[in-house]
Amino acid sequence: MTVLQSSSSTTAKVLGHPLNAWYVAAWDHEVTRKPMARTIADRPLALYRTEDGKAVALADACWHRLAPLSMGKTVGKDGIQCPYHGIVYNSAGRCASMPAQETINPSATVPSFPVVERHRFVWVWLGDPTQADPDLVPDMHQMDSQEWAGDGETIFAPCNYQLVLDNLMDLTHEEFVHASSIGQDELSESDFVVSHDDRTVTVSRWMLNIDAPPFWLKNMRDKFPGFEGKVDRWQIIRFEAPSTIRIDVGVAKAGTGAPDGDRSQGVNGYVMNTISPETAKTCHYFWAFMRNYRLDSQLITTQLRNGVHGVFGEDEAMLKAQQEAIDANPDYEFYNLNIDAGGMWVRRLIERMLQAEGRLAAAL
Amino acid sequence: MAATNNEVWQSATVVAISDVAAGIRRIELEPSAPKHAEPGSHIDLRATIDGGQEKRSYSIVESKDLGKTLVISVFKAPVSRGGSVYMHTLKPGDTLRITQPLQNFPLRVGAERYVLLAGGIGITAIMNMAAVLRNVKADYTLVYAGRTRAAMAYLQDLQEIHGARLQVHVDDEGSSLDVNALVGGIDPGTELYMCGPIRLMDAVRRSWTERELALPDLRYETFGNSGWYDPEEFVVRIPRLGIEAKVGQGRSMLEALEDAGVDMMFDCRKGECGLCEVRILNLDGGAVDHRDVFYSERQQHAAEKMCCCVSRAVSSPRGSRTDANSSATPAVVTIDVS
Structure with a gap:
């Protein structure tokens, strides 16, 4: 592992995004036979499915005059036709038909990007395709496991993706941003433990023998009707490079052994977050809330999704305001607090990815 | 495989020169603004011909250390328009103007099977592809055809790297390539990438069309510099x-x-x-x-x-x-x- 000499880079307000990584381009249900447009990591994409149902990501610009292919239509087994002059490309991005001539210009291609469909998402790899190993798709297995139920949404966040990662890696902000739902004083008072390896960063926080905030009291009562009393609460934040964060969250009846692994007297959720940069100042924030109790209740699925929607709406407002303040104060620096340890390790891992791509200097 | 063809001009220094076959010279360049060269990419450069500057294109044989060193190989054509003659005068330390890598011949990773076909100096466009396919453990065959062994660049290196995946055809050894047999043995789902003389590429295209294989799976690059006849006034x-x-x-x-x-x-x-x-x-x-x-x-x-x-x-x-x-x-x- 390379040691970075520059310490200034770790306090950069925002970072560039690695390209040799899988990013979520869309929820699985969003990609259909009707092409759609989405920009991921500064690359406009046309997304569609072949007749066989395989998801395809092509650059959203026809080779000829750059007309957006996403405005075109799917044709044949796996093709897409430019809406302007009718040039047809196959799912590999190769021209299959040029209406006005008897041959096909051998240069006529549009980039086709590797795609993997996993965990209810369509993931795309925009960097070196020879490194696009499906095993590198971040672990979000709770999304489609029989032991978990839940649903989520997409937030179009008007900020650099790094700001969302910062937000999720330090949950002391809950006390102030989400005071009415999940915030409580103990969040900033309790100790936390940070660890990391080459690809992941983990921040763990336990709050023992506390009152459950409103969101968690409701969840406890869904599983234990009429529940009253103190709880042990946990937040185990796990980042997987470059931009996926799963948060193992829950509460259990105080003193029933949750810190030692017995969560039977509690409720457990996973906040699933994966953030795909769109531009340097915007990102697609895909999230879901999964739970491992009352799996058959669509009511609870909907209530939780709507509840988290409200909570994340508060984050969105803060992130937007923060990006605007960063833009309005270009000569001011970021300073770091002890609570930023998780977020700082995230930055360190992302910087190493950028360095490996030879793009660190360009990103700063 | 993003095909980016913005011509970003920069200077490059010649750092090493060696002969890799009869009339074929390997030239290593250090660009001032390095960019990694994907397989199939080429550079344009300004060659000095009769005191003037003319643009020429050369395939990138190798891209080392994220493009900090780019290797091209130049065949000194018997009937040259002047570019290859100039390129053969270059010495270590010389500088010239080149573009960042340009891409008209992208290799798609993920096909079921590949056949790479190089005729003569066309190996320069194919070599980097073969290296990448080997690295990603793809199912590929590299077919390399030439007139005579002494004129086939990198033959020994390729034999060492690709072993049984390399098929060599040499005209003056009586093992000329049978295009119909080659194309006849190709299954649908195989992508064929080729670079070589137009006679070879025309023959492959005809055979490919006759077999009704999917046209988008036949990939080739041409710089328009070879014909069915020798050029005449x-x-x-x-x-x-x-x-x-x-x-x-x-x-x-x-x-x-x-x-x-x-x-x-x-x-x-x-x-x-x-x-x-x-x-x-x-x-x-x-x-x-x-x-x-x-x-x-x-x-x-x-x-x-x-x-x-x-x-x-x-x-x-x-x-x-x-x-x-x-x-x-x-x-x-x-x-x-x-």
Whole structure:
């Protein structure tokens, strides 16, 4: 592992995004036979499915005059036709038909990007395709496991993706941003433990023998009707490079052994977050809330999704305001607090990815 | 495989030179603004020819350390337009102007199976692809055909790297490539990438079409610099404009017409786009050497039009190489332009 000499880079307000990584381009249900447009990591994409149902990501610009292919239509087994002059490309991005001539210009291609469909998402790899190993798709297995139920949404966040990662890696902000739902004083008072390896960063926080905030009291009562009393609460934040964060969250009846692994007297959720940069100042924030109790209740699925929607709406407002303040104060620096340890390790891992791509200097 | 073709010009220093086959020189360059070269990419550079600067394209054989060193290999053509002669004068320490890598021949990762076909110096466009396919453990065969072993660059290296995946065909050893047998053995789902003389590529395209394999799976790159005949001097006339111009062996018809002051339309200058099309009014006792990939075989046979950026006239109507010699009367082609 390379040691970075520059310490200034770790306090950069925002970072560039690695390209040799899988990013979520869309929820699985969003990609259909009707092409759609989405920009991921500064690359406009046309997304569609072949007749066989395989998801395809092509650059959203026809080779000829750059007309957006996403405005075109799917044709044949796996093709897409430019809406302007009718040039047809196959799912590999190769021209299959040029209406006005008897041959096909051998240069006529549009980039086709590797795609993997996993965990209810369509993931795309925009960097070196020879490194696009499906095993590198971040672990979000709770999304489609029989032991978990839940649903989520997409937030179009008007900020650099790094700001969302910062937000999720330090949950002391809950006390102030989400005071009415999940915030409580103990969040900033309790100790936390940070660890990391080459690809992941983990921040763990336990709050023992506390009152459950409103969101968690409701969840406890869904599983234990009429529940009253103190709880042990946990937040185990796990980042997987470059931009996926799963948060193992829950509460259990105080003193029933949750810190030692017995969560039977509690409720457990996973906040699933994966953030795909769109531009340097915007990102697609895909999230879901999964739970491992009352799996058959669509009511609870909907209530939780709507509840988290409200909570994340508060984050969105803060992130937007923060990006605007960063833009309005270009000569001011970021300073770091002890609570930023998780977020700082995230930055360190992302910087190493950028360095490996030879793009660190360009990103700063 | 993002195909980026913005010409970003920069300087490059020659850092090493070596001969890798008869008449083929390996040139290592250090660009001032390095960018990694994907397989299939090339650079354009400014060659000094007769005191002037002309643009030439060379495939990137190897991209080391994220493009900090780019390797090209240049064949000193017997009938050169001057570019390869200049390239063979370069010495370590020399500098020249080059573009960042350009991509017209992207390799798709993820096909079921690959056949890579290189004819002669065409190996330069194919070598990096073969290296990448080996690294990603793809199912590939590298077919390398040449006239004589001594003129086949990198043969030994390729044998060491690719082992049984390499098939070598050498004309003067009696093991010439049988194109129909090669294409006949290809299954649907296989992608074929080729670079080589136009005779070879035309034969593969014909065989591919006859077998009704998917056209988008046949990938090739052409710089429009080889034909069915050796280039000869010929004469081009445009009666409507009162123009008559000689097209020298080392010039294209497009260049000769531009030199004569004709306002010509063109784009790719390598026989792909069809914009430089001229209408053939008469061809006096010769044949058209179609070197483009724009026209279908039917259109080429009709000989009503030609891509003047690459295609030529030759004096022999049958057009065999032996008939076409310098003592014959030059062919005269009468055309009109747009």
